[in-house]
Amino acid sequence: MFGRDRSLTSLLNDTFIRGILFQALIAIGLFLSINWLADNTLSNLANQGKTLGFDFLTRTAGFQISPTLGTWMLDYKVGKSTYTDVYLIGIINTFIVALLGILAATVIGFTVGIMRLSDNLVFRWFSSFYVEVVRNVPLLLQLFFWYFAVLRAMPSKREKLELVEGVAGLNITGLYLPAPIVSDGFIYSFLSLIGAIAITFLVRRYALRRQAETGQILPMFWIGLGIIIILPVLVHYLNGSPLDWSLPEFKDTGPKLRQGYQSGAGMVLVPEMLAVWLALSLYTAAFIAEIVRAGILAVNRGQTEAAYALGVRPNVTLRLVVIPQAMRVIIPPLTSQYLNLTKNSSLAVAIAYPELVSVFAGTALNQVGKEVEMIFMMMMVYLTFSLMTAAFMNWFNSRVKLVER
């Protein structure tokens, strides 16, 4: 690598040395600019009379947060809870709406994606219509639509839109649903559900072994469904149904101020959360539908034909040949859609659903004024989530990569 003539110029011409020099230059440049930015920041902060530090996290927060899962879990109280609680509430609320969104988006997306490949024209029309409309309109607009145009147009506080008579209803203050009231014996019903799942797994193992030995195939789907439904239901009722529901209570008589849904009965999903959930899941579902469609199309027609030619039935072909191959194509972009959904939940700030950005980088930041620290803390949450997703994706890709020469 090093030539005989080791003069300065020839050293500089050496590709290896040059690479190092170039990289050193980059590193120095980067260091200098970061230094410059940090200097500026510090002097600007000093001018505003601020210092860096995280001591604000132990201070108590002095503002209301609308009742959500996070406030309920951390028992948020104005004047008692700290900014750490606010941070955690933001994370919990982001997480719950992302989780619900992912579930709904997956179900809708797979349904619409499969419908797009149907040989039924009506299904194809519907799904293309849905996908094209939803994909080409900004998510924020859809969020506004659901929140301001749909949910704000619901009946007023003293009225209701009955969804299921006496059980579920909707008005401008939210969606009212029955809340479960768990009494002591319920733990057995719950345990029996877990037990049923465990038993199903055992039966499945038995079925596989039996198939390996005798070739007989058990209808595992139906057996599993039977066990998982019948066993817990049986235990539950033999035990005297130890689960009660608190139904939402609606009053339209008595003093005007007391009319409407009563607090303390049933549970309520606030309209902000409903709007975020609807918008996120419907929007992401359109992208998932396209991914699913592409994934299924990516499986060569010859694969199905070969299985059919061997006499394999269509549903078994789907399960053993098409789905395993389609899933390899589907899962990586699907995970990045999940990630997008999680990041997009930050748009909830626009309608003040108390998730991380809204409650921490919004309300709390206005109160405390620690821009640098708080924005850093907020970004860390999203970055952690992204890195975890990326790690999963690498693991998945290395696991399912088709073996090629």
Add this chain to the structure above:
Amino acid sequence: MTRKVIKAAPKKTTMKKAIPSDIDTQAGYVRIEDAPLLPPPPSEVGVTGWLYKNIFASMSDFGSVSATLKSVFVAASTLFILYFLITQISGLLDFAIFSAVWSDPEGLKRQACWTVEQGGALPNGWHAACWPFIEAKAKFIFYGAYPSDDLWRVNLTYALGGFMLAWVMIERLPYRKIVGILLLTVYPVMATVLLTGGAFSISTGTIGGATILGLALITIGRLGKAGYVSGAFGDLALVAGVCGWLVILFAAVLAVFAIDFDLEAIDTRDWGGLLITLVVAITGIVASLPLGILLALGRRSEMPVARFLCTVFIEFWRGVPLITVLFMASVMLPLFMPEGVNFDMLLRALIGVTLFSAAYMAEVVRGGLQAIDKGQYEGADAVGLSYWQSMRLIILPQALTHVIPGIVNTFIGLFKDTALVSIVGIFDLLGAAQSTLADAAWSTPVQGLTGYLVVAVIFFVFCFGMSRYSMFMERKLNRSHKS
């Protein structure tokens, strides 16, 4: 005994041409007369065939219990979806066109769109678009608070841009390359001057200094080219030459900005509506492309430090939501700058959006680079091109044409994402529309839906159009690839 369930077929025609059954097993069969070309059975073509294939085939399997259940389910959902589609689409048409209020000749404002119950003249239960409201707000939705007398400047900018873009996209026109270069270099400067009014206070000293520096660098470059500078410093001299040209260009741009064209200065705070949406989206895409290319090259480079930095940069921006980026740009950017340097809000948002989309662009370009055959790199090396030469002449042209659809898709995403700037207080299309909803003079129950419908349609037209264009490009690329 339903063994022969094969679909209705013209039996007669084939029966008459029955061949003795032993002839085909016998060796030496020759067909003497052509079999007739027959029309297909009705199940194959025509309206019935089409209906069967596209609708009824999916619900006519009654071979087993589960197949029957499936057929019934499909039939029921088909009916339901058909009903849903018809009611929704007719409902939309009714809302937007047939039942809508189209004019407000008496200047009643909100009362023009009120029902009797609400104090107006429309029948109770009426629920449709209130177009006079949009008519009254159109200027604001499209231009924000931009002075009405100066709207010609915005329109001229649009017209110029549209014209040049169309020129570049239509393949039969001559000089497409030159127009493209003008579009990317001269046009942005012109647009800036037209939209802001130009005449920035830039001292002659700055411009002069930059010019002198540029000239000096170019001279060094010339010397290097002529061979007066030896060894590795020769390369440095060439780099200096290139930088010199860039500095001169920069000085020229500054000079143009400093000229007073006698246009009224218009603060970006007065910009709004579709104008902001287009400015943010187009600046974002144009600025992020070169940055994205550099980042992509860096991420694929063999130098660990460069690779590491580019990877961190890309993954950071891709890992956080755009909202947080905009927050950061609006809150933290002023902190980062030395005292006295102050960006206006729009510029901050533009910087945030550019960095954000550069990361996405980098990944798109990287995909294109990865798709290029290793032989191309080896070929370029083999004919003795330097790294930058091989990138510029061989690799990037191929990689970029490959990823045009991806770039357009990123652009569509960015275009929709511009709506987010309204959260940091810039009135883009959506933000402007949303703020008109607060106008009590037009307060009606249909105000919101009417406004959202307009914004949705504008976004849809842009995004859908671009996605069709990207599909068209994709098909074209595939075709040219095969031949």
Add this chain to the structure above:
Amino acid sequence: MAQPQNTAEQSVDQKTIVSMRNVNKWFGQFHVLRDINLSVDKGERIVVCGPSGSGKSTLIRCLNRLEKHQDGDIFVHGIELNNDVKNIDEIRREVGMVFQHFNLFPHLSILENCMLAPIWVRKTPRAEAEEIAMHFLTRVKIPEQASKYPGQLSGGQQQRVAIARALCMQPQLMLFDEPTSALDPEMIKEVLDTMVELADDGMTMICVTHEMGFARRVADRVIFMDEGQIVEQNEPEAFFNNPKSDRTKLFLSQILGH
């Protein structure tokens, strides 16, 4: 429901395995199979040839319902091929098929490719299925590749796996759709050798192929198709040396001409 009668009712004697009577098929307006009459006896080896687009693939794909004919009768192994799912299942169990592009399942190993159908269709115990698979992999001379994946094999090896995979169902009839035309010349021979061995063992075969050497060597009958019709059929010697139809002559001169 109708199976038991099928064989009795259909008065074709036991030695016939395929019989097509007045079969017609259309793709949209396009009349792709025109009045096809064909019967194949057990143990017969048939080669189908003809110009591109003449309907050869469509013909043999109709024999296991990868394509649906719209007119005429097809009986395979004494079972009528119609909309009845049970009949289709039964026929597909008895008919093996080898495709031009192999169509191996890329996510399954070679062994799993071969075991899939015996396990899920014939309900064979696993150990036995593995034994069968190894038996046929040995027969096509690649037992050592059993644990690899299709992507790791050469084209010729992949096609031999595809043959073994079809044989694992122990079919009565094998269909080949241009099994060698996607292969490099040096790989063609290994696949043809396998097919010749199979023929020598007495397997009933219908092969679409342009390998005329193979046709001369193993075929009992050569069928020439053009424009969706069977134009000429004969023993290979007579077919090649003394073609009767002008279209056959033209075709033969084109493929043997150089």
